[in-house]
Amino acid sequence: MSTAASPSDSRESGGGAAPVLELKGVSKSFGAVQALYQVDFAVAPGQVMALVGDNGAGKSTLIKCIAGIHPISDGQIFFEGQPVDIHGPKDAAKLGIEVVYQDLALADNLDVVQNMFLGREEVSSLRRLDETGMEKKATDTLASLSVTTIRSVRQTVAGLSGGQRQSVAVAKAVMWNSKVVILDEPTAALGVAQTRQVLDLVRRLGQQGLAVVIVSHNLHDVFEVADHVTVLRLGQNVAEYRVADVTQTQIVEAITAGTLSKVPGQADAEVVTA
Amino acid sequence: MSATAPANTPSPAAATSAASDGLGDHARRWWADVRAGDLGSLPIFVGLIIIAIVFQSQNDRFLTSGNFVNLIVQAAAFIAIGMGIVFVLLLGEIDLSVGYVSGVAGSLTALLLLEDGASLPAGVAIAAALALGAAIGTLHGVLITKVGIPSFVVTLAGLIAWNGVVLLLIADRGTIVLQNDLVVGFSNDFLADGTAWIVAVAAAAIYAALLLNERRVRSAANLPTGPMSLTALRIATFAVILFAVVAIANQDRGIPFVLVVLAVLFLGWTFVLNRTRFGRHVYAVGGNAEAARRAGIDVDRVKIAVFAICSMMAALGGIILASRLRSVDPGAGGGQILLYSIAAAVIGGTSLFGGRGNIKSAVLGALVIASIDNGLGLLGLSSGTKFVVTGLVLLAAVTVDSVSRKGRAQSGRA
Ligand SMILES: Nc1ncnc2c1ncn2[C@@H]1O[C@H](COP(=O)(O)OP(=O)(O)OP(=O)(O)O)[C@@H](O)[C@H]1O
Ligand SMILES: [Mg+2]
Numbered sequence: 001m002s003t004a005a006s007p008s009d010s011r012e013s014g015g016g017a018a019p020v021l022e023l024k025g026v027s028k029s030f031g032a033v034q035a036l037y038q039v040d041f042a043v044a045p046g047q048v049m050a051l052v053g054d055n056g057a058g059k060s061t062l063i064k065c066i067a068g069i070h071p072i073s074d075g076q077i078f079f080e081g082q083p084v085d086i087h088g089p090k091d092a093a094k095l096g097i098e099v100v101y102q103d104l105a106l107a108d109n110l111d112v113v114q115n116m117f118l119g120r121e122e123v124s125s126l127r128r129l130d131e132t133g134m135e136k137k138a139t140d141t142l143a144s145l146s147v148t149t150i151r152s153v154r155q156t157v158a159g160l161s162g163g164q165r166q167s168v169a170v171a172k173a174v175m176w177n178s179k180v181v182i183l184d185e186p187t188a189a190l191g192v193a194q195t196r197q198v199l200d201l202v203r204r205l206g207q208q209g210l211a212v213v214i215v216s217h218n219l220h221d222v223f224e225v226a227d228h229v230t231v232l233r234l235g236q237n238v239a240e241y242r243v244a245d246v247t248q249t250q251i252v253e254a255i256t257a258g259t260l261s262k263v264p265g266q267a268d269a270e271v272v273t274a
Numbered sequence: 275m276s277a278t279a280p281a282n283t284p285s286p287a288a289a290t291s292a293a294s295d296g297l298g299d300h301a302r303r304w305w306a307d308v309r310a311g312d313l314g315s316l317p318i319f320v321g322l323i324i325i326a327i328v329f330q331s332q333n334d335r336f337l338t339s340g341n342f343v344n345l346i347v348q349a350a351a352f353i354a355i356g357m358g359i360v361f362v363l364l365l366g367e368i369d370l371s372v373g374y375v376s377g378v379a380g381s382l383t384a385l386l387l388l389e390d391g392a393s394l395p396a397g398v399a400i401a402a403a404l405a406l407g408a409a410i411g412t413l414h415g416v417l418i419t420k421v422g423i424p425s426f427v428v429t430l431a432g433l434i435a436w437n438g439v440v441l442l443l444i445a446d447r448g449t450i451v452l453q454n455d456l457v458v459g460f461s462n463d464f465l466a467d468g469t470a471w472i473v474a475v476a477a478a479a480i481y482a483a484l485l486l487n488e489r490r491v492r493s494a495a496n497l498p499t500g501p502m503s504l505t506a507l508r509i510a511t512f513a514v515i516l517f518a519v520v521a522i523a524n525q526d527r528g529i530p531f532v533l534v535v536l537a538v539l540f541l542g543w544t545f546v547l548n549r550t551r552f553g554r555h556v557y558a559v560g561g562n563a564e565a566a567r568r569a570g571i572d573v574d575r576v577k578i579a580v581f582a583i584c585s586m587m588a589a590l591g592g593i594i595l596a597s598r599l600r601s602v603d604p605g606a607g608g609g610q611i612l613l614y615s616i617a618a619a620v621i622g623g624t625s626l627f628g629g630r631g632n633i634k635s636a637v638l639g640a641l642v643i644a645s646i647d648n649g650l651g652l653l654g655l656s657s658g659t660k661f662v663v664t665g666l667v668l669l670a671a672v673t674v675d676s677v678s679r680k681g682r683a684q685s686g687r688a
Contacts, residue, residue, distance in 0.1 A: 090570050105568045109561035109629035110554075118558055119569030121551045128549050132495045139497070152498075 017044045018081065020211045021066070021097070021180050026075030028058075028065055028235075035061040036235045038075070038261070043180065043213055043228075048206040050222040050243075051215045053232035054255055059215045062232070063182055067099045068092045080179075095180075098173035102184040106165060108158040112150060113138040115157055116172040141175045142167070145201055163194025170201055174210065181205055182213040187221055199225050219248050233258045297503045317674050318622055318638045321667070325642065329649035336649055339525035346523070347461055349644035350532045351376070351595040355611065356618035356636030357543055358587030361580045363619055364547075364560045366628025367418070367425040369584050371432030372615055375410055376592030377440040377607020379403040383593050384450040384602040385443060387457065396456040400593055407589025408582045410436070415578030425581075433612070440606055449603040452596060460535075461598035464528035473534070474520045478513040485509060532594055536637075539590075543633045556580060561629035591615070614643050617664065621671040642667065 019042035028036040036058045043049040051059050064070045066077065068086040076083050079095050086092050092099070106115045113131075116138045124130040138153050147167045150160065157165055166186055173181050183202065187195040202225045205212050216222055222229055223243060231239040231254040238258030241251070308316060329336040355372050362369045386392045386399035394402075410432070417428045444450060452458050465473070485505050492499045499505075523529045547553035555576045558566040567573050595611070596602045622639030624631025643664060650660045 089568060093570070101568065105562070105565035107558045107561035107565050107629070110557060114554060114557075118554070118565065119571045121554055123551060127551070129551065129554065131549075132491050132497060135497055136495050 019044045022078040039237045043211040046209050048212045048226045050226035050229040057232040058235040096178045097180045098178040100169045100183045106157045112153040141171050163197045166198050180211045184215045325645045333652045339522045343526045349640040351591040352618050352640035355591035355615035358584035359619040360624050362584045363624045370429040372588035373612030374436035374607040375588040379589030380592035380596035380602045380606045381443040387454045396454045407586040411582035411585025415581035419574035419577050445604045451601045461532050463531045467524045470520045470529040474516050482509045617668045
């Protein structure tokens, strides 16, 4: 399949690197509902890829397929060029794919360190939790992301603001030498200042060489942090752009009226609106 | 943040600044937490002091060394069973079957020891009863997680069924008198005075070594350690309480053997809850099961293990009770065992809503309940009065929990 009509070479921040994560012809149906149809999608190291589309376009479904929550019906996922099968969240994590879910999935009664290491706690001798080591790593990770507003990493996350919680969830995702970080609507519930915090964080992830996928309904945010954007419409990839080459109006047009190729059985007819 | 403060210096110094705080800063922060609804063990200590003052003013036998030793022995079974209940409450679940599970374990132990029957060694009989307890809990856990029946229903069925099993086991024999010295000695033997002192001094020294070592490791890793005076205060408090207990108990019969067993269990389970992966996962499942699942934690396995632990501790409680009474009768496991054990955990400060609590709460709560029971007994008041007062104390404890939850919600810490 072609990468459609978008001028996708010479990525300014990706340095033209090969994609770390690539989906080819991925389809997913829930019974009669075709949630994804022949979707191609790729993201390279250092790239911040926005994934946009109307409600029900299939964005969350695409993410869940990558995260191993839904098995794909058709197509193939490649990681660092190799075809991979992802059967559950643990498989995805092993590859270095981390997802920040919209509802964050933090345990309110646990502190910042405990949440960041949840399910992957480190132990020293006698199967004793290595609290010192974990606290140090968590502090370092937060510092490397310039998260400075959290008073103590030993306070429970219940006492954190929305933006701080989001920062913790993101830090949790990047701590594991992850290569791909996927964020589902990370700013949806945040105020202006906190949105800024999180967007800065996302941009820094890209600068650090991670491949970042960010789902958002807010085109303003997309233009602010992303360098590439993929538009889904009714489960199909209808457009890919470099953010530098496109206007908000063009993206809105693609979201609402992007030309579909949906004639099942007649694949490879990818069309792009411009 | 006000304009006068240079907002958020871009260094991780904010996290390390706590190292230079003094004792006063810690006290202030603690008080702020209390006001925000994080009460910790504060209400229970206040409660114990009030209880001591009230009963002592009514009957000066309450605060005697003899009664102190009685109180420990009376509370022992509730402490053991309450420790198991704490695990279940941390998940936000409940176990109503612990009373009769303890009865089943007591009956089995008695039967296995019968001199005209199996006549097994004490160690084997106790191990068998504990294993049966763990098996019962595993069964409960599997029904709850794999079949999907609420724990309330599964353990309510257990409450009825295990009562039946007690009757099936020993109803035709009536009361079985325990004759094994070791099992009877479990609740009725005491440490020699000298031994008790050696154990106490060793325990205090180990506690001090652990705290100081933790400080050393943390400061080596450049992490905040809190003021040295706070560490010293904690060590001193621990030692003073421990030595006071030994000194008072030694004036009478001494430290009951069962107290040593409970102390070991207390340390062991506290270690499991606070310092192991499993314990961390228990808190996580109780706090947000979905988050735990997405973090790759096997939620069902954690729950099954917790119900197994709970029933095993209930079994131990049953053995302690049988040992104290030197016999088992068909009423074993009934009476106040279930309600007092759950009440102990809750009064001690473990939340019914899951995710908050610790093993210490079972110990403190059982002491409160045993004190009320014991004190009202000394005053010669009827069982009726005892139950009304205990019920009111439980209500007060749950009210404190609910109100402090609201406080946390208002201060954004719920
Ligand atoms: N588990 C499921 N079972 C059946 N249908 C599903 C399931 N999950 C998603 N769908 C369907 O797949 C389509 C895409 O849904 P998806 O959640 O991916 O949309 P989205 O792009 O994330 O929308 P939004 O912006 O509202 O979050 C929808 O038609 C939805 O009804
Ligand atoms: Mg969605």
